[in-house]
Amino acid sequence: MNPYSGIRNSSKEDTIFTFSRTSLTLTDYIEFSRLTQKSDSSQIEALFVEAGACSITVEGADQQIHLEEDHCSTPWEIVKLSALFDPTALDLESIRKIQSDLTEFPLSESLRFRKLGIRNWDEEWKKHIQPTIVNDCIWIGPTWDKPDLEYRHIVHIDPGLAFGTGNHETTSLCLEVLANHALDDVGVVDFGCGTGILGIVSCILGARYSIGVDIDPNAIEVANRNAEQNDVERQFKAHLLEEFLNTGELRSAKHNVVVANILTSTLIEHSRTLKDLVADQGTLILSGILANQSQAVSDAYRDAFDFSILQRGDWVALTGIRRENESG
Numbered sequence: 116m117n118p119y120s121g122i123r124n125s126s127k128e129d130t131i132f133t134f135s136r137t138s139l140t141l142t143d144y145i146e147f148s149r150l151t152q153k154s155d156s157s158q159i160e161a162l163f164v165e166a167g168a169c170s171i172t173v174e175g176a177d178q179q180i181h182l183e184e185d186h187c188s189t190p191w192e193i194v195k196l197s198a199l200f201d202p203t204a205l206d207l208e209s210i211r212k213i214q215s216d217l218t219e220f221p222l223s224e225s226l227r228f229r230k231l232g233i234r235n236w237d238e239e240w241k242k243h244i245q246p247t248i249v250n251d252c253i254w255i256g257p258t259w260d261k262p263d264l265e266y267r268h269i270v271h272i273d274p275g276l277a278f279g280t281g282n283h284e285t286t287s288l289c290l291e292v293l294a295n296h297a298l299d300d301v302g303v304v305d306f307g308c309g310t311g312i313l314g315i316v317s318c319i320l321g322a323r324y325s326i327g328v329d330i331d332p333n334a335i336e337v338a339n340r341n342a343e344q345n346d347v348e349r350q351f352k353a354h355l356l357e358e359f360l361n362t363g364e365l366r367s368a369k370h371n372v373v374v375a376n377i378l379t380s381t382l383i384e385h386s387r388t389l390k391d392l393v394a395d396q397g398t399l400i401l402s403g404i405l406a407n408q409s410q411a412v413s414d415a416y417r418d419a420f421d422f423s424i425l426q427r428g429d430w431v432a433l434t435g436i437r438r439e440n441e442s443g
Contacts (some may be wrong), residue, residue, distance in 0.1 A: 144231045145201075149196060255312065273340075300322075302369065311339070315342055326354065328355075331353065371394055375401055393419075
C-alpha cells in the first residue's frame with residue numbers, strides 16, 4: 116500500500132504548517148527556533164512536544180513559507196522549526212535539557228530564543244489552517260472556509276484551543292484508517308480527542324456513538340462545540356479523562372473501535388487502560404508515533420494485539436484487532 120494515498124492537503128504550496136497539542140491563550144510565549152536538516156525535523160518536533168511545547172511551526176530556512184501535507188517529503192534540505200512554550204512552565208533545567216537533547220542532530224545554528232508579545236492565538240490560527248481531503252470524499256476544514264468541489268461528507272472543525280485539524284501526519288494517518296474501516300453502527304472511543312475530529316468523523320461515517328476523552332478542559336469544550344456544528348451532538352460526547360475513568364458505566368464498557376493519537380510515552384503509560392477499552396475482535400488505532408518508536412509501543416500491547424503499520428514520512432499509525440479472550 117502506498118503510505119501517502121488517501122490523504123492530501125487542499126492548500127496551495129505557499130502555506131504554513133502550524134501544529135498545536137495544547138491550549139494557546141491571549142498571553143506571552145517564548146519561542147525557541149533552530150535550523151535543521153529536513154530528515155531530522157519529525158524527531159526534533161517530537162522532542163519539542165515531549166518538552167512541553169504548546170505549538171510548533173515548520174517553514175523553509177530561506178523564510179519562504181512552503182509546506183505541503185508531509186513536511187518530510189518537501190524538497191527542502193534545511194527547514195526551520197519554531198516551538199512556543201509557556202514561560203510559566205519553563206525553568207533553566209528544562210532549557211538545558213532541550214539544548215542537550217538537540218546536540219545529537221546536525222544543525223546549522225544555535226538554538227534561538229525570543230519572547231513574543233501578547234497575541235490572540237485563536238485568531239492567529241485562522242491565518243494558517245487549511246482544509247484536508249480524505250479519500251477524495253471527505254472535506255475537513257474550518258467553519259470560515261468551504262470546499263471548491265463537491266464531496267460526499269463536509270466536516271467543519273474549528274481548532275479553537277485544541278489540537279486536531281487533520282493537517283498533521285499523526286491525525287491524517289488516523290483519518291485514513293477510519294475512512295477505510297467499516298464504522299456503521301459501531302461504538303468508538305477517541306482517547307486524546309483534542310478538537311474531536313476523529314470521533315466526529317467516525318459519527319459522520321456511520322458510528323452509532325463516539326466518546327471523546329481528553330485531559331484539557333478547553334479541548335472538551337471545543338470538541339463538543341464541533342460536534343454540534345456537525346450535527347452529531349447526539350452521537351458524540353467529550354469527557355475529561357478523570358471523569359471518564361471515574362464513571363463506572365463509561366470506564367467498564369467495551370468498544371468496537373478505540374483510537375488514540377497522543378504522545379508515545381502516554382500510549383505506553385496508558386496501555387492497560389486502552390487495551391481494556393477494546394472489545395474482543397475490536398480495533399485499536401494508535402498514532403503520534405515516530406517510526407523508530409513503533410517497536411516500543413507494539414511491545415506494550417503485544418499481549419493482546421498484533422499490529423499492521425501505516426507510515427507517512429517519519430510518523431506511523433499502528434492498527435490491530437484485539438485477540439479474543441486476551442486480558443490486558
